[in-house]
Amino acid sequence: MASIHALKPTPTEPPAPRAGRVGKLAIRGLSKSFNGAVVYKDFNLELPLGSAISIFGPNGCGKSTLINMISGLTPMDAGEALYDGRTTRETRISYVFQNYREALFPWRRAIDNIEYPLKLMGVPRAERRRRVEEIVAEFDMKFDLAAYPYTLSGGQQQTISILRALVTDPEVLFLDEPFSALDYEMTLLMRAQLQKIYLKRRITTLLVSHDLEEAIELADKLVLLTRRPTRVAEIVEVDLPWPRDAEATTSEAFVALKRRCLETFWREVKAAPEPN
Ligand SMILES: Nc1ncnc2c1ncn2[C@@H]1O[C@H](COP(=O)(O)OP(=O)(O)OP(=O)(O)O)[C@@H](O)[C@H]1O
Structure with a gap:
């Protein structure tokens, strides 16, 4: 399992939804096998x-x-997933893993963990701080964001993971x-x-x-x-x-x-x- 939520270098401004499309996630013709064992075969879902x-x-x-x-x-192995045609x-996708202990950087303070994806995206420092402050204020965090993850409870650590996932304003x-x-x-x-x-x-x-x-x-x-x-x-x-x-x-x-x-x-x- 990867150790950080899935942050891809996606554009800050998503392309506009294509005209005439309803906002749907369309999974089409998806197939996947592991070592010959079929998990999905022509799987479709909207x-x-x-x-x-x-x-x-x-x-x-x-x-x-x-x-x-x-x-x-x-x-x-085959197939596609389209988000409103994209x-x-x-x-813009974010991912929160089950194992928050592995997903957070232990050497970074809680607040720096939240900020990290923005750093990866090359967002300037002042803007990074503004966006982190905004999201922290929005969710009314009741614990010390200057603390290192291992000093926080499991729930607090997973909250940090969720805020880190949200700070990129995922779709x-x-x-x-x-x-x-x-x-x-x-x-x-x-x-x-x-x-x-x-x-x-x-x-x-x-x-x-x-x-x-x-x-x-x-x-x-x-x-x-x-x-x-x-x-x-x-x-x-x-x-x-x-x-x-x-x-x-x-x-x-x-x-x-x-x-x-x-x-x-x-x-x-x-x-x-x-x-x-
Ligand atoms: N990387 C991999 N290599 C080989 N087999 C895999 C791999 N990932 C998943 N599988 C197999 O694919 C099947 C589906 O796994 P997956 O973890 O997606 O199921 P799940 O429904 O999420 O499982 P659980 O209910 O146990 O959480 C399982 O049989 C698993 O062993």
Whole structure:
């Protein structure tokens, strides 16, 4: 796993959306095998941009591989992912990894970790400082940003990773199991924080989660995947009001949605694998 969020030298100004196109992420004809084992074969998926999307499916079905390919971290064997008609390279993308300990630079202070991607992009110092201050103010950080990551809690460190991902003003934010290394209390706080970010920026968010409740809580749309070779089992509309607080996540509507997703999940997990 790479040690820093995916920052590509993308242009500061993204190309304007092409005329006549609806804002969609279109994944077409995607194929991927590892050592002859097929994970994806002619996989297609369309999702609206500007939405919060969760990806959920059986262990090893290829959730991480999917977001790694469409974010440009892992090459596809075949296929393409287009963001409103633009390639991954033409789109500002950020990525938050599960393992924040490896993703942050231990020798840089929290604030310098946040600033780092801007440095890589060649943003002048004064502008870098302005953008870091802006994002820190926006999220009302309650801890010392001059501290080194190892002195901060797991949740604080992952918050730094998320701010570092956001400081480049990405159009699409990928998160691969971002809270799975945190304790339950911190996970709940971080879920609330991510909702705050999403509601404020309406940034296209693609989240991989092992936790069905989390996947539903943080999504407008939930993509349920099958076992390998992986297909879309169902795209579930999560038509619940935001923000999703404790009351919302214990509501009848939420529980009914979870039951429906579980039914699909078990059906797909139990289904016999298709021949490669
Ligand atoms: N670099 C690689 N080399 C070989 N096999 C790989 C590689 N990356 C992934 N795989 C295999 O591809 C399949 C899908 O892996 P992936 O990590 O994408 O699944 P996942 O659904 O995210 O898994 P999990 O539920 O365990 O997090 C697995 O069988 C995995 O072993």
